[in-house]
Amino acid sequence: MPGTEKRGRATSDPAGSARSTLTPHMLKYAEKFDDRGDIRWLPYLMYFHPAGHVSDVVCTDSLGFRVSHGSDTRASVGGPRPKGPVRLLVGSSTVFGIGATNDRATLSSRLWTKHAPALPWLNFGGRSYNSTQEILLFTLYRHLLPEIDEIVIFSGFNDLGLARLPADQSGDHGAFFNCGDFFSRMANSGGEGRRQGLGLRRRRDTAPAADRVTPDLDEQIATASGLTLRHLDTWRLFAEAAGARLTYVLQPLATWVRERPAPQEAALFRELDSISDFGAVYGDIAAMGSGRLYAEALRRGCAGLGVRFLDISPTLAESAAADDWLFVDRIHFTDEGHDLVAGILTDQLDLS
Known part of the structure; x- marks a missing residue:
């Protein structure tokens, strides 16, 4: 099932473990921001981050959006907000900033503080969101935003990971994290059952066996890119009406960037795989070649x-030294990774 490395809770790492030694701040995320933390169940969106959370690692506003920092101020969707114009960084947990040691180290903050500081950047990330939830989040909170100059969507992996789920989980708008729990409860099936990954359990219904088979790679890519492009077409209409520039960036996965991880990454990946085998969870979509195929489908779409597109994985591979520590797990960045990616975005998208 997709998602175990992305949201699995790690609250009891033994002393001397790779995670407790290299990434102790990740426990702060696990306490409040995974599916067994203080998740907020919301209409339409399904879930969002704890609101009004304050810690030395992560702070959220009154709505649950993460706070972004400029050189001498800070801002968020739920306030305080700049008068505008602003730039939006949209996406899921990587945009939210899982892996950053503090709010100043997220992508939106590094862009605003250092790399592209001409306008404020607002963090519009929702942990474990797919492209449907990303555009719903914007639709529901657009009324709070000032004039928008730029929209950068930095996303893509969740849609591909969720496309691995059988057809009876996908419906008309794609699968979402915790959809197994949702379907089971709506069907009054009774009993909590056993959690798998992110609680992605199949409905106990009479769906044909063919609808419960994991799709092959081509089907997964077609499903994920099709949904993403459908939603991008709506983003395009929003952006054109607002006079904002729109760009879609396919986020990097560690295994889409380079074959051999940095030493710290290797230690962390081994430890995470002892809890949940990433390869077993995500299958062949984790391969570098799969990432390139997915990128090409999105590029064509x-x-x-008429939407600008960037596959950042090859550029990140060229920009990083072999031993640069970029990832705390296979999807989320270190502080150095956030800063390097923010610089690449600025250069590649002409954001300065």
Whole structure:
């Protein structure tokens, strides 16, 4: 099932473990920001971050959006907000900033503070969101935003990971994290059952066996890119109406960037795999070649829509030294990784 490395809780790492030694701040995320923390169940969106959370690692506003920092001020969707114009960084947990040691180290803050500081950047990330939830989040909170100059969507992996789920989980708008719990409870099936990954359990219904088979790679890519492009077309309409520039960036996965991880990454990945085998969870989508195929499907689709597209994985591979520590797990960045990616975005998208 998708998601175990992304949201599995790690609250009892033994002393001397790779995670407790290299990434002790990740326990702060696990306490409040995974599916067994203080998740907020919301209409339409399903879930969002704890609101009004304050710690030395992560702070959220009155709505649950993470706070972004400029050189001498800070801002968020739930306030305080700049008068505008602003730039939006949209996405899921990587945009939210899982892995950053503090709010100043997230992508939006590094862009605002150092790399592209001409306008404020607001963090519009929702942990474990797919492309449907990303656009719903914008639709529900757009009324709070000032004038928007730029929209950068930095996303893509969750849609591909969720496309691994069988057809009876996907419906008309794609699968979402915790959809197994949702379907089971709505069907009054009774009993909590056993959690698997992110609580992605199949419905106990009479769906044909063919609808319960994991799709092959081509089907997964077609499903994920199709949903993403459908939602991008709506983003395009929003951006054109607002006079904002729109860009879609396919986020990097560690295994899409380089074959051999940095020493710290290797230690962390081994330890995480002892809890939940990433390869078993995500299958062949984790391979570098799969990432390139997915990127090409999105590139073609974006060209047809007239939306700028960037596959950042090859550029990140070229920009990083072999031993640069970029990832705290296979999807979330270290502080150094956030800063390097923010610089690449600025250069590649002409954001300065």
